Amino acid sequence: MQGDTRPIGVFDSGMGGLTVLRALAARLPHERFVYLGDTARLPYGTKSADTVKAYALQATRLLLTENVKLVVIACNTASAVALKALTEALAPLPVIGVIEPGARASVAATRNNAIAVIATEGTVKGGAYARAIAALNGDIRIVQQPCQVFVALAEEGWADQPATFAAAKHYLDPLFAGPSPPDTLVLGCTHFPVLAQSIRAIIGSGVALVDSAETTAAEVAEALAGKGLASNAGDASSTRFFATDSPERFARVGAIFLGRPIDVATVELVDLRAL
Ligand code: DGL
16 A cells, blocks of 8 residues: 655745754655745745735645645744645645644643743744744743844854854843743744754753754644555655755755755756746
């Protein structure tokens, strides 16, 4: 039995979502994936909710032309503002975002009921993490901080440069000041896991770092099994990539996020504007 061999569609505003693809591929090695990075229009994190929603709808239309069986929104900003719109537009195709899985993981991790969330401006402004965490446990204190500069630092691959350390100190020190600081930090942006080393240097070893990649992968696995969509015959390492700007840059910078080299021949340039 091969199961359902159609691919899983994954999209992000750029390369950051490759951290989610990496977790998906590890968890689901016999699935096929297609990944779209809307690199021409990155960042989504500083744009209005309406703009991000429109971009996300175009991104999913491209994935639909690849006959995907499930869509993963591997972008916190797009998950925060467009999950509902995409779920309605694509029904009955399952759509999974990264906010709820991240919120669940953070609630499971905290011991002192205080959670810090760092994300893009758009994600913080929309309050999606705060709502998702409060829905799971109304007693939890949540502090949030937009860290937009982290996106650019991650795209440069500056995991532990002095500038990254300085930015981490600027953003994080205020969050963890005070008598009962949070014991859990949600990396509420796909780009931030590559900066974990600098972030860890500021917050110390006692704070749990939560990124939604693993929990999202677990939720996708559950959805596939529950809906009879799982495949036994695919090869997760043979992912096809689409980018809306330079395939060369996508392959080069994307490797940082994916944790393995990307052959530029597997990256196709696409234009979403007419979709
Ligand atoms: N992918 C975005 C997110 O996870 C970060 C990059 C951007 O601002 O587009 O929020």
